[in-house]
Amino acid sequence: MVDRFEPAVNVWAVPEFSQQIIVAQGLVLCRGDQFIHEVDLLQAEAVVSSHYLGKLSGRSCGVHVLSGQQDIRGHEWRNLRSLLTSTEEHLFALAGRALQVAYWDRDHRFCGRCGSATQYHSIDRARTCPNCQLTVYPRISPCVIMLVTHGEQCLLARHANRRNITYTALAGFIEPGESAEQALRREVREEVGLEVGKLQYVDSQPWPFPGQLMLGYLAEWQGGELCPDPNEIEEAQWFHYQSLPAIPPVQTLSGQLIHTFSEQVVARVRP
Template sequence: MSFQAGNIPPVSAEGALHIVFQREQLVSDMQSPDPLLPRSQLQQAGWDVLREQFLGYWQGTPCYAVDIDSGIELDPLRFHRGNLYQMLGRMDDSLFALAGRALQLLAWERDHQFCGRCGAPMAVDITERAMRCAPCRTVNYPRINPCVITLVHRGEELLLARNVNFPGRLYSTLAGFIEAGESAEQTLHREVLEEVGVTIGQLRYFGSQSWPFPSQLMLGYFAEYEAGEIVCEPGEIAHADWFHYRDLPQIPPATSIAGQLIRHYIGNLTGE
Protein backbone atom coordinates (compact mmCIF):
# COMPACT_ATOMS: atom_id res chain seq x y z
CA MET A 1 0.00 0.00 0.00
CA SER A 2 1.07 3.57 -0.64
CA PHE A 3 -0.61 4.84 2.54
CA GLN A 4 0.12 4.02 6.17
CA ALA A 5 -2.48 5.32 8.62
CA GLY A 6 -1.36 7.12 11.76
CA ASN A 7 -2.84 9.13 14.61
CA ILE A 8 0.20 10.80 16.17
CA PRO A 9 1.82 13.47 13.96
CA PRO A 10 5.61 13.69 13.56
CA VAL A 11 7.60 16.27 15.53
CA SER A 12 8.14 18.31 12.36
CA ALA A 13 5.72 18.81 9.46
CA GLU A 14 8.48 20.10 7.20
CA GLY A 15 8.12 18.61 3.73
CA ALA A 16 4.66 17.23 4.49
CA LEU A 17 1.90 16.74 1.95
CA HIS A 18 -1.64 18.07 2.31
CA ILE A 19 -5.12 17.25 1.08
CA VAL A 20 -6.91 20.58 1.12
CA PHE A 21 -10.64 21.22 1.38
CA GLN A 22 -12.60 24.44 1.19
CA ARG A 23 -16.36 24.43 1.82
CA GLU A 24 -16.16 20.59 1.82
CA GLN A 25 -14.77 20.64 -1.73
CA LEU A 26 -11.38 19.25 -2.68
CA VAL A 27 -8.80 21.81 -3.78
CA SER A 28 -6.35 20.53 -6.37
CA ASP A 29 -3.49 22.05 -8.35
CA MET A 30 -4.31 21.82 -12.04
CA GLN A 31 -0.60 21.44 -12.75
CA SER A 32 -0.37 18.29 -10.62
CA PRO A 33 -1.69 14.80 -11.46
CA ASP A 34 -2.82 14.14 -7.86
CA PRO A 35 -4.56 16.14 -5.10
CA LEU A 36 -1.59 16.21 -2.73
CA LEU A 37 -0.18 19.69 -2.18
CA PRO A 38 3.25 20.25 -0.57
CA ARG A 39 3.41 22.28 2.63
CA SER A 40 5.58 24.90 0.95
CA GLN A 41 2.75 25.60 -1.51
CA LEU A 42 0.27 26.25 1.30
CA GLN A 43 2.73 28.55 3.04
CA GLN A 44 3.45 30.40 -0.19
CA ALA A 45 -0.26 30.88 -0.88
CA GLY A 46 -0.82 32.20 2.65
CA TRP A 47 -4.08 30.32 3.13
CA ASP A 48 -5.73 30.58 6.57
CA VAL A 49 -6.08 27.06 7.99
CA LEU A 50 -9.22 26.49 10.06
CA ARG A 51 -8.42 22.92 11.09
CA GLU A 52 -5.79 20.30 10.39
CA GLN A 53 -5.81 16.54 10.94
CA PHE A 54 -2.80 14.27 10.62
CA LEU A 55 -3.72 11.35 8.35
CA GLY A 56 -0.59 9.19 8.28
CA TYR A 57 2.14 8.64 5.71
CA TRP A 58 1.78 8.70 1.95
CA GLN A 59 4.73 6.85 0.42
CA GLY A 60 6.67 7.56 3.60
CA THR A 61 5.88 11.29 3.71
CA PRO A 62 3.70 12.80 6.47
CA CYS A 63 0.27 13.70 5.15
CA TYR A 64 -2.34 16.07 6.60
CA ALA A 65 -5.95 16.98 5.91
CA VAL A 66 -6.48 20.74 5.88
CA ASP A 67 -9.64 22.85 5.87
CA ILE A 68 -9.01 26.42 4.68
CA ASP A 69 -11.12 29.52 5.24
CA SER A 70 -14.18 29.69 2.98
CA GLY A 71 -13.49 33.35 2.17
CA ILE A 72 -10.15 32.67 0.47
CA GLU A 73 -10.20 33.44 -3.25
CA LEU A 74 -8.37 30.70 -5.14
CA ASP A 75 -6.47 31.47 -8.33
CA PRO A 76 -8.82 30.06 -11.03
CA LEU A 77 -5.90 29.60 -13.42
CA ARG A 78 -4.03 27.40 -10.95
CA PHE A 79 -6.47 25.69 -8.59
CA HIS A 80 -9.63 23.66 -9.07
CA ARG A 81 -12.25 23.10 -6.38
CA GLY A 82 -14.59 20.15 -6.87
CA ASN A 83 -16.94 17.70 -5.21
CA LEU A 84 -15.10 14.56 -4.14
CA TYR A 85 -17.99 12.34 -5.26
CA GLN A 86 -17.59 13.57 -8.83
CA MET A 87 -13.99 12.37 -8.79
CA LEU A 88 -14.97 8.77 -8.09
CA GLY A 89 -13.39 6.66 -10.81
CA ARG A 90 -11.24 9.55 -12.07
CA MET A 91 -8.67 9.27 -9.30
CA ASP A 92 -6.38 6.47 -8.20
CA ASP A 93 -8.27 4.28 -5.69
CA SER A 94 -5.65 4.75 -2.97
CA LEU A 95 -5.72 8.52 -3.35
CA PHE A 96 -9.51 8.56 -3.38
CA ALA A 97 -9.57 6.56 -0.13
CA LEU A 98 -7.04 8.98 1.39
CA ALA A 99 -9.09 12.00 0.32
CA GLY A 100 -12.20 10.35 1.73
CA ARG A 101 -10.45 9.81 5.06
CA ALA A 102 -9.42 13.46 5.05
CA LEU A 103 -12.94 14.69 4.34
CA GLN A 104 -14.44 12.57 7.13
CA LEU A 105 -11.92 13.63 9.77
CA LEU A 106 -12.26 17.33 8.98
CA ALA A 107 -16.06 17.09 9.13
CA TRP A 108 -15.84 15.22 12.45
CA GLU A 109 -13.65 17.92 14.03
CA ARG A 110 -15.85 20.70 12.64
CA ASP A 111 -19.02 19.09 14.02
CA HIS A 112 -17.59 18.47 17.51
CA GLN A 113 -16.34 21.93 18.46
CA PHE A 114 -18.55 21.88 21.56
CA CYS A 115 -19.45 19.15 24.01
CA GLY A 116 -22.88 17.65 23.47
CA ARG A 117 -23.20 16.95 27.20
CA CYS A 118 -22.16 20.20 28.93
CA GLY A 119 -21.65 22.64 26.04
CA ALA A 120 -18.01 23.46 26.82
CA PRO A 121 -15.45 23.80 23.98
CA MET A 122 -13.78 20.54 23.01
CA ALA A 123 -10.09 20.10 22.21
CA VAL A 124 -8.28 17.78 19.80
CA ASP A 125 -6.37 15.03 21.59
CA ILE A 126 -3.01 14.65 19.87
CA THR A 127 -2.28 11.27 21.50
CA GLU A 128 -5.24 9.52 19.86
CA ARG A 129 -7.97 10.29 17.34
CA ALA A 130 -10.42 11.96 19.73
CA MET A 131 -12.08 15.22 20.76
CA ARG A 132 -12.09 15.74 24.53
CA CYS A 133 -14.09 17.92 26.88
CA ALA A 134 -12.00 18.90 29.92
CA PRO A 135 -14.87 19.94 32.26
CA CYS A 136 -16.99 16.77 31.99
CA ARG A 137 -14.44 14.40 30.39
CA THR A 138 -16.67 13.46 27.48
CA VAL A 139 -14.72 11.90 24.61
CA ASN A 140 -15.89 11.82 20.99
CA TYR A 141 -14.26 9.56 18.43
CA PRO A 142 -14.79 9.81 14.67
CA ARG A 143 -18.25 8.52 13.86
CA ILE A 144 -18.66 5.77 11.28
CA ASN A 145 -22.13 4.75 10.14
CA PRO A 146 -22.42 1.07 9.12
CA CYS A 147 -24.58 0.40 6.06
CA VAL A 148 -25.48 -2.67 4.06
CA ILE A 149 -25.60 -2.80 0.28
CA THR A 150 -26.81 -5.82 -1.64
CA LEU A 151 -27.24 -7.15 -5.15
CA VAL A 152 -30.46 -9.16 -5.27
CA HIS A 153 -30.22 -11.74 -8.07
CA ARG A 154 -32.50 -14.25 -9.78
CA GLY A 155 -30.44 -16.39 -12.11
CA GLU A 156 -29.32 -14.17 -14.97
CA GLU A 157 -31.42 -11.23 -13.76
CA LEU A 158 -30.35 -8.48 -11.36
CA LEU A 159 -32.72 -6.36 -9.29
CA LEU A 160 -31.59 -2.76 -9.70
CA ALA A 161 -33.24 0.43 -8.50
CA ARG A 162 -33.10 4.15 -9.18
CA ASN A 163 -33.17 6.20 -6.00
CA VAL A 164 -35.14 9.45 -6.20
CA ASN A 165 -31.88 11.35 -5.59
CA PHE A 166 -29.79 9.60 -8.25
CA PRO A 167 -28.53 11.74 -11.12
CA GLY A 168 -29.78 11.01 -14.63
CA ARG A 169 -30.85 7.42 -15.32
CA LEU A 170 -28.45 5.72 -12.93
CA TYR A 171 -29.57 2.40 -11.42
CA SER A 172 -27.81 0.68 -8.54
CA THR A 173 -28.04 -2.00 -5.89
CA LEU A 174 -30.15 -1.59 -2.74
CA ALA A 175 -28.66 -0.12 0.42
CA GLY A 176 -29.59 1.13 3.87
CA PHE A 177 -28.31 2.06 7.32
CA ILE A 178 -28.03 -0.50 10.11
CA GLU A 179 -30.33 0.56 12.94
CA ALA A 180 -29.69 0.20 16.67
CA GLY A 181 -30.06 -3.40 17.78
CA GLU A 182 -29.89 -4.87 14.26
CA SER A 183 -27.39 -7.22 12.70
CA ALA A 184 -26.22 -6.56 9.15
CA GLU A 185 -28.23 -9.54 7.95
CA GLN A 186 -31.43 -8.34 9.64
CA THR A 187 -30.96 -4.94 8.02
CA LEU A 188 -30.63 -6.54 4.59
CA HIS A 189 -33.94 -8.36 4.89
CA ARG A 190 -35.70 -5.26 6.24
CA GLU A 191 -34.28 -2.79 3.72
CA VAL A 192 -34.99 -4.94 0.66
CA LEU A 193 -38.56 -5.56 1.81
CA GLU A 194 -39.12 -1.86 2.59
CA GLU A 195 -37.58 -0.51 -0.60
CA VAL A 196 -38.87 -2.93 -3.23
CA GLY A 197 -41.33 -5.24 -1.47
CA VAL A 198 -39.58 -8.56 -2.06
CA THR A 199 -38.12 -11.12 0.32
CA ILE A 200 -34.63 -12.55 0.01
CA GLY A 201 -33.11 -15.90 0.91
CA GLN A 202 -29.47 -16.96 1.05
CA LEU A 203 -26.98 -14.16 1.72
CA ARG A 204 -23.30 -14.13 0.79
CA TYR A 205 -20.83 -11.56 2.06
CA PHE A 206 -18.73 -9.84 -0.61
CA GLY A 207 -16.61 -7.13 0.98
CA SER A 208 -16.63 -3.63 2.43
CA GLN A 209 -15.81 -0.09 1.35
CA SER A 210 -15.37 3.20 3.16
CA TRP A 211 -17.82 5.70 1.68
CA PRO A 212 -17.10 9.27 2.84
CA PHE A 213 -20.49 10.80 1.95
CA PRO A 214 -20.46 11.65 4.78
CA SER A 215 -19.09 8.75 6.88
CA GLN A 216 -20.39 5.34 5.90
CA LEU A 217 -18.83 1.90 6.00
CA MET A 218 -20.58 -0.11 3.29
CA LEU A 219 -20.90 -3.87 3.88
CA GLY A 220 -21.57 -5.58 0.57
CA TYR A 221 -23.64 -8.76 0.08
CA PHE A 222 -25.21 -10.90 -2.60
CA ALA A 223 -28.80 -11.98 -1.88
CA GLU A 224 -30.89 -14.61 -3.64
CA TYR A 225 -34.43 -13.58 -4.56
CA GLU A 226 -37.03 -15.56 -2.63
CA ALA A 227 -40.54 -14.19 -3.30
CA GLY A 228 -42.73 -11.18 -4.01
CA GLU A 229 -43.48 -8.62 -6.71
CA ILE A 230 -41.60 -5.32 -6.92
CA VAL A 231 -43.38 -2.49 -5.11
CA CYS A 232 -41.24 0.65 -4.82
CA GLU A 233 -41.12 2.57 -1.56
CA PRO A 234 -42.72 6.01 -2.18
CA GLY A 235 -40.35 8.93 -1.79
CA GLU A 236 -37.30 6.63 -1.76
CA ILE A 237 -37.23 4.51 -4.93
CA ALA A 238 -38.23 6.14 -8.22
CA HIS A 239 -38.17 2.87 -10.16
CA ALA A 240 -36.90 -0.69 -9.76
CA ASP A 241 -36.92 -3.69 -12.08
CA TRP A 242 -35.27 -6.95 -13.04
CA PHE A 243 -32.55 -6.52 -15.67
CA HIS A 244 -30.85 -9.27 -17.64
CA TYR A 245 -27.10 -9.02 -17.23
CA ARG A 246 -26.70 -8.48 -21.00
CA ASP A 247 -29.15 -5.57 -21.01
CA LEU A 248 -28.28 -3.34 -18.07
CA PRO A 249 -29.13 0.34 -17.56
CA GLN A 250 -26.50 2.88 -16.51
CA ILE A 251 -24.78 1.44 -13.41
CA PRO A 252 -22.24 2.77 -10.88
CA PRO A 253 -18.52 2.73 -11.76
CA ALA A 254 -16.33 -0.21 -10.83
CA THR A 255 -14.62 1.90 -8.17
CA SER A 256 -17.79 1.81 -6.04
CA ILE A 257 -18.80 -1.32 -4.15
CA ALA A 258 -22.17 -1.26 -5.96
CA GLY A 259 -20.35 -1.44 -9.29
CA GLN A 260 -18.08 -4.17 -7.98
CA LEU A 261 -21.03 -6.29 -6.81
CA ILE A 262 -22.67 -6.08 -10.23
CA ARG A 263 -19.51 -6.80 -12.21
CA HIS A 264 -18.41 -9.64 -9.91
CA TYR A 265 -21.76 -11.40 -10.20
CA ILE A 266 -21.77 -11.07 -13.99
CA GLY A 267 -18.19 -12.33 -14.10
CA ASN A 268 -19.23 -15.46 -12.21
CA LEU A 269 -22.15 -16.01 -14.62
CA THR A 270 -20.01 -15.66 -17.73
CA GLY A 271 -16.80 -17.17 -16.38
CA GLU A 272 -14.85 -13.99 -17.15
Protein backbone atom coordinates (compact mmCIF):
# COMPACT_ATOMS: atom_id res chain seq x y z
CA MET A 1 0.00 0.00 0.00
CA VAL A 2 1.31 3.42 -0.98
CA ASP A 3 1.26 6.05 1.75
CA ARG A 4 -1.26 8.78 1.04
CA PHE A 5 -1.02 12.21 2.61
CA GLU A 6 -4.12 14.36 3.17
CA PRO A 7 -3.33 17.95 4.28
CA ALA A 8 -5.05 19.21 7.40
CA VAL A 9 -8.32 21.07 6.77
CA ASN A 10 -8.39 22.67 10.21
CA VAL A 11 -4.78 23.09 11.28
CA TRP A 12 -5.72 23.90 14.88
CA ALA A 13 -7.99 20.88 15.38
CA VAL A 14 -4.92 19.02 16.55
CA PRO A 15 -5.29 15.34 17.40
CA GLU A 16 -2.56 13.51 19.25
CA PHE A 17 0.09 12.75 16.64
CA SER A 18 0.31 9.09 15.61
CA GLN A 19 3.34 9.92 13.49
CA GLN A 20 5.78 12.76 13.88
CA ILE A 21 8.56 14.53 12.03
CA ILE A 22 11.18 16.14 14.25
CA VAL A 23 13.17 19.15 13.06
CA ALA A 24 15.77 21.44 14.59
CA GLN A 25 17.84 24.25 13.08
CA GLY A 26 16.86 23.32 9.52
CA LEU A 27 17.69 19.60 9.90
CA VAL A 28 15.46 16.53 10.10
CA LEU A 29 15.89 13.72 12.62
CA CYS A 30 16.31 10.41 10.76
CA ARG A 31 16.85 6.75 11.41
CA GLY A 32 18.58 5.75 8.20
CA ASP A 33 16.40 7.29 5.49
CA GLN A 34 13.30 7.14 7.71
CA PHE A 35 12.19 10.50 9.10
CA ILE A 36 8.58 9.73 10.07
CA HIS A 37 8.61 8.36 13.60
CA GLU A 38 5.91 6.08 14.98
CA VAL A 39 6.69 6.93 18.58
CA ASP A 40 7.40 10.26 20.24
CA LEU A 41 11.12 10.31 21.02
CA LEU A 42 11.14 13.59 22.92
CA GLN A 43 10.43 15.03 26.30
CA ALA A 44 7.65 17.64 26.17
CA GLU A 45 9.92 20.37 27.54
CA ALA A 46 12.31 19.92 24.58
CA VAL A 47 9.68 21.01 22.05
CA VAL A 48 9.42 24.69 21.07
CA SER A 49 6.28 24.23 18.98
CA SER A 50 4.22 21.48 17.36
CA HIS A 51 2.11 21.72 14.22
CA TYR A 52 -0.49 19.37 12.80
CA LEU A 53 0.20 18.66 9.11
CA GLY A 54 -2.57 16.22 8.18
CA LYS A 55 -3.13 12.48 7.80
CA LEU A 56 -0.64 10.01 6.36
CA SER A 57 -2.37 6.77 5.41
CA GLY A 58 -5.29 7.82 7.58
CA ARG A 59 -3.20 8.52 10.69
CA SER A 60 -2.47 11.94 12.16
CA CYS A 61 0.96 13.36 11.36
CA GLY A 62 2.63 16.47 12.73
CA VAL A 63 5.97 18.17 13.19
CA HIS A 64 7.77 18.90 16.45
CA VAL A 65 10.20 21.82 16.35
CA LEU A 66 13.17 21.80 18.74
CA SER A 67 15.35 24.72 19.75
CA GLY A 68 18.50 22.64 19.17
CA GLN A 69 19.68 19.25 17.99
CA GLN A 70 19.56 16.50 20.61
CA ASP A 71 21.55 13.28 20.51
CA ILE A 72 19.14 10.36 20.20
CA ARG A 73 20.63 6.89 19.99
CA GLY A 74 20.31 5.27 16.56
CA HIS A 75 19.31 8.53 14.91
CA GLU A 76 21.08 11.34 13.09
CA TRP A 77 20.27 14.88 11.99
CA ARG A 78 20.22 15.21 8.21
CA ASN A 79 19.85 17.94 5.65
CA LEU A 80 16.60 17.56 3.74
CA ARG A 81 18.43 17.65 0.40
CA SER A 82 20.26 14.43 1.34
CA LEU A 83 16.89 12.60 1.36
CA LEU A 84 15.91 13.66 -2.15
CA THR A 85 16.99 10.53 -4.04
CA SER A 86 16.17 8.01 -1.31
CA THR A 87 12.64 9.13 -0.44
CA GLU A 88 9.38 8.85 -2.37
CA GLU A 89 8.29 12.15 -3.91
CA HIS A 90 5.16 12.63 -1.79
CA LEU A 91 7.05 11.85 1.43
CA PHE A 92 9.86 14.24 0.48
CA ALA A 93 7.19 16.90 -0.10
CA LEU A 94 5.78 16.15 3.35
CA ALA A 95 9.20 16.65 4.94
CA GLY A 96 9.50 19.90 3.02
CA ARG A 97 6.09 20.99 4.30
CA ALA A 98 7.22 20.28 7.87
CA LEU A 99 10.37 22.38 7.52
CA GLN A 100 8.56 25.26 5.83
CA VAL A 101 5.98 25.39 8.62
CA ALA A 102 8.83 25.40 11.15
CA TYR A 103 10.60 28.25 9.31
CA TRP A 104 7.39 30.30 9.14
CA ASP A 105 6.69 29.86 12.85
CA ARG A 106 10.27 30.75 13.79
CA ASP A 107 10.58 33.80 11.52
CA HIS A 108 7.28 35.52 12.30
CA ARG A 109 7.01 35.48 16.06
CA PHE A 110 7.20 39.28 15.92
CA CYS A 111 5.40 41.62 13.57
CA GLY A 112 7.44 42.92 10.67
CA ARG A 113 5.39 46.12 10.60
CA CYS A 114 5.27 47.27 14.24
CA GLY A 115 7.43 44.80 16.16
CA SER A 116 4.73 43.44 18.46
CA ALA A 117 4.61 39.75 19.39
CA THR A 118 2.30 37.85 17.05
CA GLN A 119 -0.34 35.27 17.90
CA TYR A 120 -1.67 32.26 16.03
CA HIS A 121 -4.66 32.94 13.80
CA SER A 122 -7.87 31.38 15.14
CA ILE A 123 -8.63 29.46 11.92
CA ASP A 124 -5.79 29.59 9.37
CA ARG A 125 -2.17 28.57 9.58
CA ALA A 126 -1.02 32.13 10.08
CA ARG A 127 0.37 34.48 12.70
CA THR A 128 -1.47 37.75 13.38
CA CYS A 129 -0.31 40.92 15.10
CA PRO A 130 -2.84 41.96 17.79
CA ASN A 131 -1.60 45.56 17.55
CA CYS A 132 -1.79 46.34 13.81
CA GLN A 133 -3.60 43.20 12.54
CA LEU A 134 -0.88 42.25 10.04
CA THR A 135 -1.36 38.55 9.21
CA VAL A 136 1.49 36.45 7.87
CA TYR A 137 0.98 33.07 6.21
CA PRO A 138 3.77 30.62 5.33
CA ARG A 139 5.60 32.22 2.40
CA ILE A 140 5.79 30.48 -0.96
CA SER A 141 8.01 32.01 -3.65
CA PRO A 142 7.01 31.17 -7.25
CA CYS A 143 9.90 30.36 -9.58
CA VAL A 144 10.32 29.29 -13.17
CA ILE A 145 12.73 26.58 -14.25
CA MET A 146 13.27 26.20 -17.98
CA LEU A 147 15.18 23.96 -20.32
CA VAL A 148 16.09 25.90 -23.46
CA THR A 149 16.10 23.58 -26.49
CA HIS A 150 17.43 23.87 -30.03
CA GLY A 151 16.71 20.89 -32.28
CA GLU A 152 18.35 17.87 -30.67
CA GLN A 153 20.33 19.99 -28.21
CA CYS A 154 19.45 21.50 -24.86
CA LEU A 155 21.15 24.24 -22.87
CA LEU A 156 22.55 23.23 -19.49
CA ALA A 157 24.44 25.41 -17.05
CA ARG A 158 26.51 25.30 -13.90
CA HIS A 159 25.53 28.11 -11.60
CA ALA A 160 28.00 30.41 -9.91
CA ASN A 161 28.55 29.88 -6.18
CA ARG A 162 27.38 26.26 -6.35
CA ARG A 163 29.71 23.59 -5.04
CA ASN A 164 28.56 20.69 -7.18
CA ILE A 165 29.54 20.12 -10.82
CA THR A 166 26.08 19.08 -11.96
CA TYR A 167 24.70 20.79 -15.04
CA THR A 168 21.09 21.85 -14.73
CA ALA A 169 18.32 23.89 -16.33
CA LEU A 170 18.11 27.65 -15.91
CA ALA A 171 15.85 28.99 -13.17
CA GLY A 172 14.77 32.22 -11.54
CA PHE A 173 12.21 33.92 -9.31
CA ILE A 174 9.05 35.52 -10.66
CA GLU A 175 9.09 39.27 -9.97
CA PRO A 176 6.06 41.29 -8.80
CA GLY A 177 3.72 41.99 -11.70
CA GLU A 178 5.16 39.26 -13.96
CA SER A 179 3.50 36.20 -15.39
CA ALA A 180 5.47 32.95 -15.30
CA GLU A 181 6.06 33.24 -19.06
CA GLN A 182 7.35 36.81 -18.81
CA ALA A 183 9.70 35.81 -16.00
CA LEU A 184 10.98 32.87 -18.03
CA ARG A 185 11.86 35.01 -21.06
CA ARG A 186 13.48 37.66 -18.87
CA GLU A 187 15.57 35.16 -16.92
CA VAL A 188 16.84 33.44 -20.09
CA ARG A 189 17.75 36.81 -21.58
CA GLU A 190 19.51 37.98 -18.41
CA GLU A 191 21.36 34.76 -17.63
CA VAL A 192 22.53 33.62 -21.07
CA GLY A 193 21.61 36.35 -23.58
CA LEU A 194 19.16 34.25 -25.59
CA GLU A 195 15.61 34.80 -26.83
CA VAL A 196 13.09 31.97 -26.65
CA GLY A 197 9.91 31.36 -28.62
CA LYS A 198 7.48 28.50 -28.14
CA LEU A 199 7.00 27.42 -24.53
CA GLN A 200 5.70 24.08 -23.26
CA TYR A 201 4.59 23.79 -19.66
CA VAL A 202 5.66 20.42 -18.23
CA ASP A 203 5.01 20.25 -14.48
CA SER A 204 5.40 21.94 -11.11
CA GLN A 205 7.21 20.94 -7.94
CA PRO A 206 7.36 22.28 -4.39
CA TRP A 207 11.00 22.97 -3.57
CA PRO A 208 11.61 23.56 0.13
CA PHE A 209 14.98 25.34 -0.12
CA PRO A 210 13.63 27.25 1.63
CA GLY A 211 10.12 27.71 0.18
CA GLN A 212 9.68 27.79 -3.60
CA LEU A 213 7.08 26.50 -6.01
CA MET A 214 8.86 25.60 -9.24
CA LEU A 215 7.00 25.87 -12.56
CA GLY A 216 8.78 23.86 -15.24
CA TYR A 217 8.91 24.62 -18.97
CA LEU A 218 10.61 23.58 -22.19
CA ALA A 219 11.52 26.71 -24.16
CA GLU A 220 12.59 26.69 -27.82
CA TRP A 221 15.57 28.84 -28.79
CA GLN A 222 14.52 31.68 -31.08
CA GLY A 223 17.64 33.80 -31.43
CA GLY A 224 20.77 35.27 -29.90
CA GLU A 225 24.29 34.09 -29.17
CA LEU A 226 25.13 32.31 -25.94
CA CYS A 227 26.58 34.88 -23.53
CA PRO A 228 26.39 33.75 -19.88
CA ASP A 229 26.23 36.34 -17.11
CA PRO A 230 29.35 35.58 -15.01
CA ASN A 231 27.60 36.74 -11.85
CA GLU A 232 24.94 34.06 -12.28
CA ILE A 233 26.38 31.36 -14.53
CA GLU A 234 29.79 29.75 -14.24
CA GLU A 235 29.42 27.80 -17.47
CA ALA A 236 26.67 27.14 -20.02
CA GLN A 237 26.79 24.81 -23.03
CA TRP A 238 24.58 23.19 -25.63
CA PHE A 239 24.47 19.41 -25.21
CA HIS A 240 23.14 16.80 -27.62
CA TYR A 241 20.45 14.67 -25.99
CA GLN A 242 22.65 11.58 -26.46
CA SER A 243 25.73 13.20 -24.87
CA LEU A 244 24.49 14.73 -21.64
CA PRO A 245 26.83 15.55 -18.72
CA ALA A 246 26.08 14.81 -15.07
CA ILE A 247 22.52 16.09 -14.53
CA PRO A 248 20.13 16.31 -11.57
CA PRO A 249 18.18 13.18 -10.62
CA VAL A 250 14.74 12.58 -12.08
CA GLN A 251 13.23 13.33 -8.65
CA THR A 252 13.95 17.00 -9.37
CA LEU A 253 11.97 19.09 -11.84
CA SER A 254 15.19 19.92 -13.69
CA GLY A 255 15.85 16.21 -14.18
CA GLN A 256 12.25 15.70 -15.35
CA LEU A 257 12.57 18.49 -17.92
CA ILE A 258 15.75 16.98 -19.35
CA HIS A 259 14.21 13.50 -19.55
CA THR A 260 11.03 14.89 -21.12
CA PHE A 261 13.06 16.69 -23.78
CA SER A 262 15.12 13.56 -24.55
CA GLU A 263 11.97 11.44 -24.87
CA GLN A 264 10.39 13.96 -27.22
CA VAL A 265 13.48 14.05 -29.46
CA VAL A 266 13.60 10.24 -29.60
CA ALA A 267 9.92 10.18 -30.59
CA ARG A 268 10.59 12.68 -33.40
CA VAL A 269 13.68 11.00 -34.87
CA ARG A 270 12.50 7.41 -34.47
CA PRO A 271 11.86 5.93 -37.97
